[in-house]
Amino acid sequence: MAEGEAGIDASRRKLVGNERRKLAAGALDRLSTAFLAVGVLGQVLSLKPESTTMRGLAVFGRWLLGAALLHWAGHRILGGLRA
Secondary structure, three states: OHHHHHHHHHHHHHHHHHHHHHHHHHHHHHHHHHHHHHHHHHHHHOOOHHHHOHHHHHHHHHHHHHHHHHHHHHHHHHOOOOO
């Protein structure tokens, strides 16, 4: 019976680890969406003329790059799920 319990315990640890990975990936994906909302949409909806300068475009690009990197990191975390 100890072998059966050990198998269940190992299976439970694997499931818990997978769920934690999914939660972390989801959090990173939500953070990347927030980056898009704040950085990209904030620049697009800005009515200030300085938002169209090179500095404004650089800020836009950095927010977009940050969002893409966070989204990519979430995908990398999901790649570690165990079957």
